Amino acid sequence: MAQTRDGEAPGGRRTVPPPVSGAPEPPAEAADVFGDSLDLARRYADLLATTGISHGLVGPREAPRLWQRHLVNCALPEAMLDEGESVIDIGSGAGLPGLVLAIVRPDLRVHLVEPLLRRTTWLQSTVEALGLSNVTVHRGRAEEMSLLAPVATARAVASLDKLVAWSFPLLAPGGRLLALKGEAAEVELEQAHDLLHRMGVEQSAVHHLGVGRVSEPVRVVEIVRPAQWQASTPGTRRRVDRPRGSTKRGRPGSRSSH
C-alpha cells in the first residue's frame, strides 16, 4: 500500500513498519559455551538481528541461525587462546569471530580490523553499546595495519595463502594464525603446502572444535609463524601484546586434532 513520507496511509490510517525482531532464544549449547557471558552474548545477538541486518552487515536469512552458525561457532576457538592474549581479527565484518571472542573471554584484548567504514561504524557503536573495554576497532586492510600480536584470527575472509601473507607481518615470531574454515579446511591446508614450505612454516594443524558438544562444530586451521620468517618489506609495527611466553599451552603436533 502506498503511504506518505511520515508513514500515514491514504485514508488517514497510520501504518507502522514491521518491527525488526531480535535474535531467537539461545539454544542450550550457547549457555554451555558462553557461561557467565551469555547475557552479553544475547545482547550482541539482538544487535546482529536488528541493526546488523538493517545496516546490511548480516543477511536477513541468518537471523534464525545466528546462535549455532555464528555466535557459538565463533566462540569455540577461545579454547586455543592463552590468558590475557591479544588477538587481531582480520576482516571482522559484523565482529565474527573477534567480538564473540572478546565477549566469551574478557581477559583477551581484541583488535578488529575491517576496511569498510559502514562496518567499522557499526562495530564501534556495538562495542560501546555492549560496554566492551577489551576491544579496539581499526579501519583498514590487514596489509596496511601496523599492529603486532601473538594471534590473528579470520573467518570467511580469504584463501589461506592470502591470510598467511596478510597475517604474518602482524604476528610476533611463534605467533599463530587461526583461520576458521569450513569442511574443506584440510584440503585448503594441503593446497597451501608449497607456499607454507617456502615460508619456512614447520607447524600447522587443523583442529576440530566442538565435536559432540555443539550442532555446528568449527574447523580451525592453525599456522605458526616461524621465528626466522622475514617480511619482504618490514615496517614499524606497534606491539599490542607480549609474544607467546613461557606459559604456553600445549600445542597439538598432529595435523588434525579433535
Ligand SMILES: C[S@@+](CC[C@H](N)C(=O)[O-])C[C@H]1O[C@@H](n2cnc3c(N)ncnc32)[C@H](O)[C@@H]1O
Ligand atoms: C565475507 S566477510 C566475513 C566477515 C566475518 N569475518 C564473518 O565471518 O562473518 C569478509 C570481510 O573481510 C573484509 N576484508 C576484505 N579484505 C580485507 C583485507 N585485506 N583486510 C581486512 N579485511 C578485509 C571485508 O570488508 C568483509 O567485512
